[in-house]
Amino acid sequence: MSSLSRRAFIGLGGAAAVGTGLSWRRLSGLDIPGRNSDALSVCINGTAQDAAANQGLIDAFHKVHPDIPARITPVQGEDQSDFFAKVLTLVAAGTAPDVVMVATEGTQLFADRLAYPLDEFVMRDKADMQEYFDDVHPSLVESFMYKGNLYELPMDYNAANMFMSSKAMTMAGLDYPDIHWTWDDFHGYLKAMKKAATGSFRPFFWTNRLFGGIVPWLYTNDTSFIKPQRFTGGRWFWNQFYPKETQRSGGFRWTEPNAEDPKVIEAFEFMQELIAENLASSPVQGGGNELVSRFSEGVIGMTPAGGYWVEGLIEAGMKRTDYDAAYFPKGRTQQHQFGSTGYTIMKSSDKKDEAWEWIKFCSTLDGMRIVRRKPDSTAARRSWNTQLYKNAGPRHWDIFYNTVDKFPTSAPIPAPPQEAAVESALIKNVTSAVTGSRKHVTVALKNLQRDLEQAFGEE
Amino acid sequence: MATTTAQTVIATVPATPPAARSLKEANRRKQGRMAGWFLAPTVIGVGLFTVVPMIASIVLAFFSWDIISTPKFVGLDNFATIATSSTIRVSFLNTFGFVIVAVILQIVVALGLAVLVQTKMPGWLRGFFRSAFFFPLILSAASVSLIMSYLFNEDFGTINKILALIGLGPVKWLSTAAGAMVVTIIVYVWQNFGFTFLLFIGGLSSIPADVYEASSIDGASGWNQFSRITLPLVSPTMLVASVMAIISALQIFDQPYVLTRGGPGDSTRTAVMVIYQSAFTELHFGLAAAIGLVLMLVIMLATWAQFKLSTKFVFYM
Numbered sequence: 001m002s003s004l005s006r007r008a009f010i011g012l013g014g015a016a017a018v019g020t021g022l023s024w025r026r027l028s029g030l031d032i033p034g035r036n037s038d039a040l041s042v043c044i045n046g047t048a049q050d051a052a053a054n055q056g057l058i059d060a061f062h063k064v065h066p067d068i069p070a071r072i073t074p075v076q077g078e079d080q081s082d083f084f085a086k087v088l089t090l091v092a093a094g095t096a097p098d099v100v101m102v103a104t105e106g107t108q109l110f111a112d113r114l115a116y117p118l119d120e121f122v123m124r125d126k127a128d129m130q131e132y133f134d135d136v137h138p139s140l141v142e143s144f145m146y147k148g149n150l151y152e153l154p155m156d157y158n159a160a161n162m163f164m165s166s167k168a169m170t171m172a173g174l175d176y177p178d179i180h181w182t183w184d185d186f187h188g189y190l191k192a193m194k195k196a197a198t199g200s201f202r203p204f205f206w207t208n209r210l211f212g213g214i215v216p217w218l219y220t221n222d223t224s225f226i227k228p229q230r231f232t233g234g235r236w237f238w239n240q241f242y243p244k245e246t247q248r249s250g251g252f253r254w255t256e257p258n259a260e261d262p263k264v265i266e267a268f269e270f271m272q273e274l275i276a277e278n279l280a281s282s283p284v285q286g287g288g289n290e291l292v293s294r295f296s297e298g299v300i301g302m303t304p305a306g307g308y309w310v311e312g313l314i315e316a317g318m319k320r321t322d323y324d325a326a327y328f329p330k331g332r333t334q335q336h337q338f339g340s341t342g343y344t345i346m347k348s349s350d351k352k353d354e355a356w357e358w359i360k361f362c363s364t365l366d367g368m369r370i371v372r373r374k375p376d377s378t379a380a381r382r383s384w385n386t387q388l389y390k391n392a393g394p395r396h397w398d399i400f401y402n403t404v405d406k407f408p409t410s411a412p413i414p415a416p417p418q419e420a421a422v423e424s425a426l427i428k429n430v431t432s433a434v435t436g437s438r439k440h441v442t443v444a445l446k447n448l449q450r451d452l453e454q455a456f457g458e459e
Numbered sequence: 460m461a462t463t464t465a466q467t468v469i470a471t472v473p474a475t476p477p478a479a480r481s482l483k484e485a486n487r488r489k490q491g492r493m494a495g496w497f498l499a500p501t502v503i504g505v506g507l508f509t510v511v512p513m514i515a516s517i518v519l520a521f522f523s524w525d526i527i528s529t530p531k532f533v534g535l536d537n538f539a540t541i542a543t544s545s546t547i548r549v550s551f552l553n554t555f556g557f558v559i560v561a562v563i564l565q566i567v568v569a570l571g572l573a574v575l576v577q578t579k580m581p582g583w584l585r586g587f588f589r590s591a592f593f594f595p596l597i598l599s600a601a602s603v604s605l606i607m608s609y610l611f612n613e614d615f616g617t618i619n620k621i622l623a624l625i626g627l628g629p630v631k632w633l634s635t636a637a638g639a640m641v642v643t644i645i646v647y648v649w650q651n652f653g654f655t656f657l658l659f660i661g662g663l664s665s666i667p668a669d670v671y672e673a674s675s676i677d678g679a680s681g682w683n684q685f686s687r688i689t690l691p692l693v694s695p696t697m698l699v700a701s702v703m704a705i706i707s708a709l710q711i712f713d714q715p716y717v718l719t720r721g722g723p724g725d726s727t728r729t730a731v732m733v734i735y736q737s738a739f740t741e742l743h744f745g746l747a748a749a750i751g752l753v754l755m756l757v758i759m760l761a762t763w764a765q766f767k768l769s770t771k772f773v774f775y776m
Contacts, residue, residue: 009493016500085739088526113527202614208722281614282634294615420740431723435634447724451546 039069040354042343043090043097045083046074057370061361068354073097080105081420087114091348098349099358101155104339104412105210105419108146108251112417115344117149119236121356126240132363133241135381137404138248140340141237143412148233148250152342153363154380156372158306159338159403159410160216162186162326168203168301169324172196176396177326179406183220183270186329190279193301203301204274205291208283208430210413210423211339212304217271219411221331223263225426225448226414227256254416257452259429259445263332268441270331272434282435292316295323304328306338307378307385307400310393314375324394327403336403336410340380421455520749525742537749547750550721550728551757553640557729558708561644565704566697569652573659574689589660593653600650604717607646608633611718636726639719643727646714651707655700662696663689691774698769702762709758730754 004012020027044050051074058070075090077083084106090096091114102110111117122129132153133141140154169176172192177185190203197203207213218224233250242248258264274280292309294300296316305325313323328336343362345355361367368384375392378400379385389397404410416422425448433444520537524530541547576588595603610617611632622628632638666689674684690697712731715721721728721736730750738747 004493009496013496081740085526085742088742092526200615200620205614282631284612284633290609299615420742424736424740427720428722428724431634432636435631435723444724 037069037071039071040099040351040358041073041095041097042070042358043073043075043087043100045077045080045101045103047076048074050074054371057362057367060366060370061358064361065354065357068357070354070358079423080109080415081423084109084420091346096346096348098351098355099343099345101341102152102344103341104143105415105423107144107151107342107344107412108254108415108417109419110344111146111149111151114347115151116347116349116352117151118153118345118356118359119149121352121360122150122237123240125356125360128360129363130241132381135365135383137380137382137401138238138242138245139338139404139408139410140380141242142234142248143252143338143340144342145231145234145237145249145251147231148236150234150237152340152344153359154340154342155362155368156377156379157338157340158211158308158378159336159400160212160304160328161306161336161399161403162302162328163295163305163309164302164324164326165295165298165300166322166324167298168193168197168201172301176324177329179327180334181326181329183329183331187274187279190274190301191277194279197301199299201299201301202281204280205294205300205303206281206283207291208427210415210426211337212306213283214268214271214426214430214434215413216304216328216337217267217331218264219335219337220328220333221263221267221270222333222335223258223261223267224414225257225259225264226254226416226422226452227258228411228414229253229255252412252414254414254422255456257449257456259449259452260442265441265445267331268433268445269438272436272438272441275434276437283430307389307393307397308376310389310397311374311376314392320392320394324396325399326396327399327406333409334407336407337413338404338410339413341377342380416456418455422452425451425455516748517752519745520752522745524744526744530745533745537746538753540746541749541753546725546728547733549725550730550733551753553726553728554709554711554730557640557644557647557711558705561647561708561711562701562704564644564648565652565655565708566700568648569655569700570659570693570697572652573656573663574685577660577663589657592656595650596653598650600713601717603650604646604714607642607714608718611642633719634723636723639715639723639727643711643715643718646718647708647711650714651704655704658696658700658703659693662693666692694773695775698765698773702765705761705765706758709754709761730757 044054051072054072058072061068061070073090075083075086077086080103087097087100100110100115102115136154140157141150144150144152144154172189172195174189174192177189193203194201215224229252230249231251231253234248238245238248271280275282291300291303291305292312293316295303296313296318327334343359345352345359349355362371365381365384368379368381372379372384372388375388379388382401385401386398389400393400399406414422428451429444429448432447433441436444519530521532521534522530523533523536572588572592576585580588609615611619613619613629613631613634616632618632619629622630630638632642670688670692671684674688679687710731711729712735715727715729716732716735719727721732731754734747734750734754737743737750
């Protein structure tokens with residue numbers, strides 16, 4: 001066996017020490033962006049490219065507040081619960097962000113555990129904030145209230161509307177539906193599309209998720225899989241900024257599973273019937289990336305989506321006239337579903353005032369112009385949304401914002417603090433409910449009720 | 460007396476000179492120190508990144524923890540949850556069912572193809588097929604599953620389009636419990652049989668050709684040669700292949716997660732998927748650690764059982 005000389009051994013040891021020294025910043029985590037930095041840390045659910053795209057916002061903010069350095073930390077989450085878990089990991093690692101962009105799915109989760117209410121800041125700057133609230137629909141703000149406190153300012157939102165292929169409509173000889181078209185009308189549209197179609201074509205394609213899945217059908221049937229209730233409180237806010245909104249609450253309250261409600265069963269049976277008649281797809285898992293390309297190819301007649309879809313369709317090569325969007329058809333009611341995003345301040349932040357300045361800046365028209373340059377989500381400010389969609393959206397682009405005006409009972413995605421478990425329970429049981437025979441519906445909804453009770457019972 | 464005799468014998472053995480003995484001893488100590496230095500990085504690495512986390516997760520199994528709050532000792536509560544949760548029970552049953560079918564299929568396919576490639580292929584084609592069968596293994600399981608989800612899409616998938624050409628379908632591949640499990644098994648086996656195939660290629664190569672020649676002279680048919688010679692002589696490889704395949708299959712996650720998210724219902728939910736969801740979706744890290752511990756014990760038990768049974772079925776030349 002050849003032995004290693006002392007000199008060679010010392011040389012190797014030295015090389016190892018040099019290597020360790022050179023990579024020390026990596027090994028010790030010193031090179032993690034934002035660590036040991038005094039900048040305001042803003043966490044977004046997105047990629048490094050998304051963070052880079054927001055550099056303009058940082059620059060603009062810095063012009064207004066040269067004394068507040070800020071940096072954007074992108075965290076890639078597959079969904080809101082994944083994003084939340086990763087933000088928690090940042091907190092546990094001692095690198096908690098100061099501000100986090102949170103969607104409706106995570107609002108109550110953050111409000112319940114990690115977020116700091118905006119009440120004092122909003123009231124302190126009420127003169128500045130009034131102009132913002134005058135431009136934003138109160139339903140969006142109410143969706144960000146929890147137990148009477150306000151946790152976020154809406155930046156953008158999307159209602160679940162019905163997108164329709166112009167090609168499929170024309171082939172079937174269908175006109176744009178009436179505002180108050182019904183489930184029966186919708187059923188008729190699907191039959192006509194199927195009859196006129198050639199080749200591989202699905203009149204209605206939908207996904208199995210919290211937004212745009214089964215929930216819009218439940219809402220338009222005046223029900224939900226969790227009993228919709230409201231928190232009391234919040235009058236401090238409504239009296240100040242929306243004095244005419246006397247019926248507004250302290251936020252949405254979801255605590256009672258409601259999966260076996262006859263109206264829930266009815267909505268599920270309607271979808272089961274559409275699938276049994278081969279008019280609707282089985283609800284597919286996951287996001288809408290593939291869906292955009294399928295829709296742009298003209299092999300899908302209708303699908304639920306919101307204003308966020310417009311940019312995707314433009315990128316897929318669709319012209320404004322190739323598709324249109326309508327309100328969701330009416331069941332017992334025409335209550336729509338929506339989801340919003342906004343910024344929240346972390347309870348753990350020692351820069352709460354600076355964090356508020358960031359949120360306030362992003363809520364201004366200038367801030368929103370920088371943040372939302374493309375029609376890839378309905379802007380929370382009505383005025384900016386008009387600029388965003390009027391030359392880019394389909395013929396009825398105005399429904400994206402008008403949904404909450406026309407149907408003021410429209411409500412956010414049901415997302416209690418146990419949102420992850422609730423969403424898992426829903427997704428798990430939807431496919432079983434609608435892809436089998438009629439009798440499967442009640443069995444699956446019984447399981448959903450059980451799973452929801454377990455989800456709420458765990459807390 | 461016995462003691463006296465022993466002392467007499469020892470006394471008669473010529474002793475090593477003390478100086479030489481101490482020099483040898485010093486040398487051995489020096490080599491030991493040197494070995495220690497060389498082993499230190501690995502020992503520290505394994506200790507820091509494998510042993511410590513393993514011990515930590517065993518401890519964590521007895522706590523309730525959501526990352527940000529202080530961990531709370533809950534004794535055996537997490538294990539009680541495992542025993543009573545229908546989702547966890549079903550996920551383990553799914554995993555066991557999956558392991559049985561997928562591993563048998565993987566070994567049968569791999570062995571069959573290995574025998575074909577080794578015995579029926581011209582030499583110049585063997586290299587190509589060895590690479591081709593191994594190739595899926597080097598791809599990411601998530602991306603393979605994503606592609607497969609497009610292929611098996613009920614409405615627009617290539618598989619259903621092909622079936623339509625022959626007047627069949629459309630098959631609800633991913634929206635029925637049976638279909639989803641079948642697709643999961645197909646995707647998993649397709650991606651993983653290549654490694655088992657290579658193991659069998661190695662095993663088959665080590666069987667001496669003269670054994671086959673002798674049996675041919677004695678009039679043994681192809682099937683007889685396979686069952687009486689190939690199978691017994693390849694059994695050590697079979698043991699290694701099955702141990703590795705079972706350990707790997709018990710940890711299945713990527714394919715069902717990407718293809719079905721464990722649905723419809725719980726029909727393709729697996730043990731590792733429940734660990735992931737408990738920890739990173741529902742923030743029950745203690746429960747996730749407890750499920751992980753149970754899975755680790757299952758894997759150890761399965762491996763032990765295989766080695767125990769191997770004494771009956773494995774033939775060493």
